[in-house]
Structures are given as C-alpha cells and as structure tokens.
Amino acid sequence: MHVPDGFINAPVSAAAGVVAAGAVAVSLRGARKELDERTAPLAGLVAAFIFAVQMLNFPVAAGTSGHLLGGALAAILVGPYTGVLCIAVVLLMQGILFADGGLTALGVNITVMGVVTVLVAYALFRGLVLVLPRTRRSVTVASFAAALVSVPAAAVAFTAVYAIGGTTDVPIGKVLAAMAGVHTLIGIGEAAITMLTVGAVVAVRSDLVYGARGLTAPLKLRVDGELVDAAPAAGPGAGDAPARSPKKLWTGGVVTALVLAGFVSFYASASPDGLEKVAADKGIDAKVRPHAAADSPLADYGVKDVDDARLSGGLAGVIGVGATLAVGTGAFWAVRRRHATGAQV
C-alpha cells in the first residue's frame, strides 16, 4: 500500500503532509506525557519490533503467504500515541532507506497507514473493551474486530485521498470496490494474526498491553478477609449499568460486520488469492528487501478488473458497517470518557 511519487497531486500531498506532521506532533506530545524520557528507547524498540514483525510470513495456502501490517497491533499494544509514532518512523525509514513509498507521498502514507489505521483500530478497540465484559477474552475479540476494520478503513481513506487528488481519473467507484475488497480480505488475515498475537501477550504480560490496562486485576491483600488496594475499581463499576443497553446493539453490529466480511471472503476468495500469489512470487524474487511488502500493493490494485463487479455491492455494505462502527465507537468512547473523567486513561 506504499504510495509512490506522482500518484497523488502536489496540493493534496502537501495537505496530507501537514495532517501527518500535525498527527506526529500530537503523538510526540502524548507519548512523552505517558512515557517521559523512556519515549525514545521504548518507541524505538517497538518500531523495530513492528519492522521485524512485518517480515514474519504467515502461510495462507499452497505457497501464498501474507504478513502483518501492524497498525492495529501497535495501537493495542502500546496505545494510539506511541503507535502512530512507531508506524510513522517505520514508514519514514522505509521511504528514505529502502525507497519504499515516494518521498513526496510520505505524508499520504503516514496519514493513511499510520494515523487512520491506528486511530480507527484504537477507537473501535477501546469502545468494544468498554462495552464487553471485562475479561481477557473480550480483549482478544476486540482486537480482532479492531484489526478487521482498520485495514479496509485505511483503504477507504486512501480512496478518499485519491478521489480528491488522484492524478488519473480512474472511476472512484472502481477504486473503492477494488481497494476495499482486497483490503477486507487482508483485514481478515490481519485480524486473526493481531488477535492471536495480542492474546499471546495478554496471557503472559497483560501489564504490557496498553489496551488491556483496565483489565489487570487489582492487587488484593488478604487481611483476614479481602482488601482491594487500588481506587480505579470504583469508576468503571459505576459506569457498567448504563452500558447495558448499547451492549446488545454493539454485539449485533459487530456480529453483522463479521458475518458480512466472512461471507464476502468466502464468496470471493478464489481469484484474489491467486493474484496475491503471483504478486508474492514476482515481488519476492524481484525485491532485495526480505520482507517484500510486494504482495499487498499488487494485490491491492491488481484485482480491479477481475472482481469489481462481483464485489462492489456487498463490500460497500461491509465498509459502511465498519465505518459506522468506528465512528460510533469513537463518539461513544468520548461520551463515556466525559462521564468517567479521570477513572482511567
């Protein structure tokens, strides 16, 4: 999905650059507030982790394999601020060192792949964690949903940028259908891997998972009976009662999105897989870089002429559901936070 030079026109690239710079500035401030002077080593190491984990190949079927994009994973593991920073740094280094993604398109790349992915994933994740019962399982479920929606959301964001400033008038409907279609498929893989990875970390060191901070059981001291040490147990407990009714709605919405996505993937799995395989084959031996992100871009756009007729209708629906979920969750989260100020970050 790395956008090259000459793909988006100059004014829109510049605007995206301003957006990206603003987001990075906000993230720098936010990350510094959370991590103090630990920011540089910790964010740097997490960026190195994201960079490395993109090289981890997940075999799909007969010779095809995919890899993690890492936006949602970063958002859940280290939080939105540090997550945006890490992805931005990875993209910057890829652009300068590996010529992956054009330098004039760096703003577009950071905005789409860093900011949109991380924010959508984190908003959705946070909303779901607040609504679902406070268990480890709901963390993994929420991370699945967050990653699932974040990838097509980035694709839709790219399409929006392309609609405003694309240098060629490819019909936007076609671009949207192709991008969203392929990325819904990629999103399913991303979601499964993200869920499993988050689950693995939560099982061992749940204190390291930013998104699961509220979940760590408060320290209890047994003094004849039981004593709860920390205060935060009060805030969320009080907020539980009004959360009852949206819970059902939420579950329904998420299930709808999942079923739709699953159905669509089943319906259209054959051809994109084949194309992805071709892409991987071509890209991997062509590219010197071992973690050839090649399979995604060709897959991104290559399916265009094959599948758009079949996919467009259903996918628009899925994306609609996903976007609504994300926006709704964000709004809900904001309201919740206002209610329970200071309860938890």
Add this chain to the structure above:
Amino acid sequence: MGAGHAHKLYRQGHSPVHALPPHTKLAAVLAFVVVVAATPREAMWAFALYAVLLGAVAVRARVPAGFLLKRLLIEIPFVAFALLMPFVVPGEQTTVLGVSLSVPGLWGAWNVLAKGTLGVAASVLLAATTELRELLLGLQRLKLPPLLVQIASFMIRYGDVITDEMRRMSIARRSRGFEARGVRHWGVLAKTAGALFIRSYERGERVHLAMVSRGYTGSMPVIDEVTATAAQWRRAAALPAAALLICLLGWTL
C-alpha cells in the same frame, strides 16, 4: 550487528557524492522529487532529461547502473497497477496493435510510471551514498523533532537485533520439527510475534535503564555536529536547480 551498521542499500565509496554532508543530500533529493512531481506529464522530454540528470549523479557517485536498476525493481507492484490504467479508465479510446486503450489512462500510466521511477531512483541514490548514522544526523540537522530522530535511531540500531532474535526463534522452531504450512499454524507464529514484542519492550526498558545510569536525561548529546559549507550546498543544489529549470521549461513550452 557484527557487520556494522551499514544497511544493505549502502555502497561504500569515496566519491564526491558520498562526501557531501547528509542534510544537503536529503534536501536536494526532496527538492528534486518535488520538482519532478510538479512537472506536467505532457512534457515527456523533461522526464528523459531528469533521468539523464540522475544518471549523471550515479556516474559521479560511481554507483553501477546494474545496482541502480536492480533496486528499481521495488517498483514492480505499481508498474502492474499502472499497466492496468489504460484498460479501466474511461474516456477517449485509441487503438494500439488492435487493442482498444483509453487515452487518459495511458497518460495516467505514464505519469505514475515516470514520476514513480524517478522518485525511487533518487531515493536509491541517496541511500546508496549515505550511511545510516549520517542520514539520522542529516534528519536532525533538517530540524526534524529530536525525539522523532531518537526514535528512528533506536529503531535502526536495534532493528537488526530484533530481526536476529526473530531469526533465532525461527531456528528454534524448525529445530523442533515445526514447519508453518497453513492457517492452522498461525497460532504458533502469533505466539512468536507476541514473545518478540515482550522481548523488544523489555529490551527497551533495559536500554533505558542503562542509558539513565550513564546520565541520560531525555536528549542525546550531539557529538559530531554536521555542517555544510556554501560550496557544498551549491554542489548539492545542482541537481534540484537543474531539475527546476527543466520543469519551468516544461511548463512554458
């Protein structure tokens, strides 16, 4: 890390291009790419001249053509996309060898191919002639937020360490007879990723403590301030200045 901190794209050398201060090179490449992106696509000759300019820089930097061309292959996915454009873009049609192609689509494909290729070539030349540490110094010199540069430098420094850690995990898996064949094995791989995250994060904490014990307070001391003389700036500016001239000609002609 035994191999030093040179990245794979870097080519050791002592050419005049290697010797330029990193921030002048960064600024020059950025300006060049911006100028290229701003050139009207109808001026085909301009892009040929840009390619000649980059070729001249490559010759000056003693970067072999084969090396440069091989690195350009990173573009292939977008070439594929560009090749699709003439078929999917609506508009005036033209017939080439019996195949009906759309004219705006052809222009779009040309636009993406030409500008993308020139951009990649410029970045490859920059990476081939600039060491990692120099690049980071250059970024700092160009007033990127110091914290961001620090994060980038930690990522670069420990990227190899983390990648090696991942490779060792992979060797450990394989030596126990594990082979990932399909979706069924994702769980194992994801646990690897999880373990890798924990190890990276804990390494970050250890690195931070080690730095604090050596007097780190949140900012890195600048030991070797890179400076550029006016002559060096002029030399670096030759590329974007020539490109700007071509671009202006492209707009007026």
